[in-house]
Amino acid sequence: MRVCVTGNDGYLGSLLTAELLKRGYEVIGLDTGFYKERMLYRGPSITPLTQAKDVRQVEASDLKETDAVVHMAELSNDPLGQLAPTITYEINHRGSVQLAEQARQVGVKRFVYMSSCSVYGVADRDFVDEESPVNPQTAYAVCKTLVERDVKAMASDGFSPTFMRNATAYGASPRMRFDIVLNNLAGLAWTTKKIEMTSDGTPWRPLVHGLDICRAIIAVLEAPREAVHQQVFNVGDTSHNYRVREIAEIIADVFPGCSVSFGPPGADNRSYRVSFEKIRKHLPKFKCAWDARRGAQQLYELFKRIDMTPEVFQHRAFTRLKQLEYLIRTRQIDDHFFWKE
Numbered sequence: 001m002r003v004c005v006t007g008n009d010g011y012l013g014s015l016l017t018a019e020l021l022k023r024g025y026e027v028i029g030l031d032t033g034f035y036k037e038r039m040l041y042r043g044p045s046i047t048p049l050t051q052a053k054d055v056r057q058v059e060a061s062d063l064k065e066t067d068a069v070v071h072m073a074e075l076s077n078d079p080l081g082q083l084a085p086t087i088t089y090e091i092n093h094r095g096s097v098q099l100a101e102q103a104r105q106v107g108v109k110r111f112v113y114m115s116s117c118s119v120y121g122v123a124d125r126d127f128v129d130e131e132s133p134v135n136p137q138t139a140y141a142v143c144k145t146l147v148e149r150d151v152k153a154m155a156s157d158g159f160s161p162t163f164m165r166n167a168t169a170y171g172a173s174p175r176m177r178f179d180i181v182l183n184n185l186a187g188l189a190w191t192t193k194k195i196e197m198t199s200d201g202t203p204w205r206p207l208v209h210g211l212d213i214c215r216a217i218i219a220v221l222e223a224p225r226e227a228v229h230q231q232v233f234n235v236g237d238t239s240h241n242y243r244v245r246e247i248a249e250i251i252a253d254v255f256p257g258c259s260v261s262f263g264p265p266g267a268d269n270r271s272y273r274v275s276f277e278k279i280r281k282h283l284p285k286f287k288c289a290w291d292a293r294r295g296a297q298q299l300y301e302l303f304k305r306i307d308m309t310p311e312v313f314q315h316r317a318f319t320r321l322k323q324l325e326y327l328i329r330t331r332q333i334d335d336h337f338f339w340k341e
């Protein structure tokens, strides 16, 4: 099977392409390369042939003879979305819908879209599942719901889109992100031996390891069409809803000599847990292999092996917002986030 992975030079994309290649898939990549400046550690020795292209400039011919597209190339978190909401709509909403249209036109059969549990926003219940109303609070999350709506409407006998509402990821990747909660706390624990939380850390955060997201995507690619056609899946495990304070405590436990302290209760502690029962039922081959403790241990071993310094932890390439602000300030990308010559 020939799979095009967009965003393959990102945190999750670099993990997914390695997993697909290992399993014998033919893989092509497409990524504009915002964060290619630096790697945290040496990645796999085989990487896919990659087009350095913006997703907004993809043409149908780029996707010829492709069986499936896994679409990851977006501005990938809330703060990035807030940096330039108009560009977020251009890339995340319109860019993604246009890509799906091109894919459908050239006969791509499967389109796997990376959505997010952030679509649930603020919920008025304890547990949310795929049937719960969405309530996105940011441009990033609104775009995820718009892409789901528009691409779902394109489904046909020959075109099966699937929407993965991923929990917040964690774990090692050569294209590391330190702007996601567990990775950030682990980096702080390693470089400062201190986690000082400004709030009491009671809100819930569903977490999922990057490699488990990859395994869920592969399960979708390999599932019978009926199991995934036009389906929305929360990606994670119901037992992996953690309170933020629990995540901090796990990290402090795994990183020797790390202290942890909490602040007073936050003013707004509305939060909810996510049910991941549907993916378990529809894709029985998929089960999370990681939990937060194992992920923390993986990061501890990695930081030790590469002797990670505070400079590396704080490097802009590993915090998506910092890197884009740098590219804007140094005028390497223009007002619409296209590279300048």
Ligand SMILES: NC(=O)c1ccc[n+]([C@@H]2O[C@H](COP(=O)([O-])OP(=O)(O)OC[C@H]3O[C@@H](n4cnc5c(N)ncnc54)[C@H](O)[C@@H]3O)[C@@H](O)[C@H]2O)c1
Pocket (backbone or CB within 6 Å): 006, 007, 008, 009, 010, 011, 012, 013, 030, 031, 032, 033, 034, 035, 053, 054, 055, 056, 071, 072, 073, 074, 075, 076, 077, 091, 095, 114, 115, 116, 117, 165, 166, 167, 168, 169, 170, 175, 177, 180, 320
């Ligand atoms: N990491 C998480 O916790 C998480 C959780 C839920 C959903 N997701 C979604 O999964 C996807 C991948 O996330 P990630 O953590 O790997 O993000 P990332 O920022 O590490 O990777 C995104 C990649 O897309 C590329 N890209 C961005 N805009 C582009 C454009 N206009 N044209 C071409 N390439 C472009 C970037 O260069 C980057 O390599 C995103 O859609 C994200 O919203 C991630």
